[in-house]
Structure formats: C-alpha cells, structure tokens
C-alpha cells in the first residue's frame with residue numbers, strides 16, 4: 254500500500270462490508286489514493302468518516318452517498334443455534350473469520366470480532382442470523398488484522414489445494 258493509501262485506510266472503519274464497491278477497506282483506500290473512487294462511499298463511516306477523508310485530502314466536505322447504504326448504530330450478528338443446520342455458508346462469507354463451527358454442527362459468532370458487516374446474512378439458507386445492537390464494534394485495528402489473517406488463511410488453503418492436485422496428477 255502507498256503511504257497515502259495507508260493514511261486513508263487508517264480512517265476507514267474496517268467493517269470490511271464491501272458496501273463501498275470494493276472487497277474491503279484496504280482496496281477502497283487504494284482506489285481513493287489512486288483517484289479511482291470518491292470519498293463518500295463508506296456507509297459504516299457515515300458523514301463523519303467522509304469529513305475525515307475530506308480533511309486528510311484537502312477536499313470540500315460532502316455527505317455520504319446514500320445509494321451505498323445508510324450509517325447505522327453498532328450491531329453484531331447473532332445465530333439462532335437451535336435453527337442452524339451447520340452448512341458453513343456464513344463462515345465462508347465472513348470477512349474477519351468471526352464465526353466458529355464445522356460442517357453439520359452448530360455455528361456461533363464471536364461477538365468481540367464481529368464487525369456487523371451483514372455479509373453472513375444473505376447466504377444463510379434458514380435465515381437464522383440476526384443483527385443485535387451492541388455498545389461498540391471491535392477496535393478497527395483488530396478488524397484490519399483479522400481481515401489480513403483471513404486473507405493469509407485463504408491463500409494458504411489455495412496453495413495447499415494446488416499442491417494436492419499436483420501430487421495426484423504426478
């Protein structure tokens with residue numbers, strides 16, 4: 254990341270919800286730094302977040318682009334474990350690995366890691382995930398770190414899968 258993108262990323266809420274149109278906060282920060290995206294695209298940051306970006310970049314303040322979504326108070330996901338069928342679809346969708354569970358077993362959200370991004374809700378086939386209000390979301394630094402851990406895990410699993418395929422072919 255360029256130094257400017259790093260400074261922009263430091264102002265983003267690290268929800269990793271993709272509502273900005275990018276697959277996470279870091280790529281959105283890079284797009285702003287490269288003048289490929291506007292500063293008003295992050296609903297979790299709200300008008301205040303847009304104002305911080307405007308101040309950093311020396312631009313006039315503006316309102317959040319409402320077509321991206323609305324600013325909401327902090328909420329985290331809660332799974333109704335009595336309904337969960339253990340399909341793991343929510344785990345696959347979670348950008349910060351905040352859900353634990355295994356195939357055909359009940360799943361649970363680790364509330365202290367959940368950013369309330371909502372990405373686990375549409376894939377759930379039994380609609381057993383709700384968002385509940387909380388006093389505050391996790392520290393953005395923790396969410397940034399967990400998003401990085403997940404990216405590293407996915408890269409490691411892809412490399413292991415490729416190696417197994419090669420072994421079978423050989």
Ligand code: SF4
Pocket residue numbers: 265266267268269270271272273274275276277278279281294295296297298
């Ligand atoms: S919090 Fe969501 S909308 Fe805001 S920059 Fe991060 S991924 Fe994009």
Ligand code: SF4
Pocket residue numbers: 329330346347348349350351352362366367368369370371372373374
């Ligand atoms: S548990 Fe759901 S709402 Fe919470 S971070 Fe993961 S995908 Fe987002």
Ligand code: SF4
Pocket residue numbers: 332336337338339340341342343344354360376377378379380381382
């Ligand atoms: S997507 Fe829904 S049913 Fe599937 S494991 Fe997650 S909470 Fe359970």
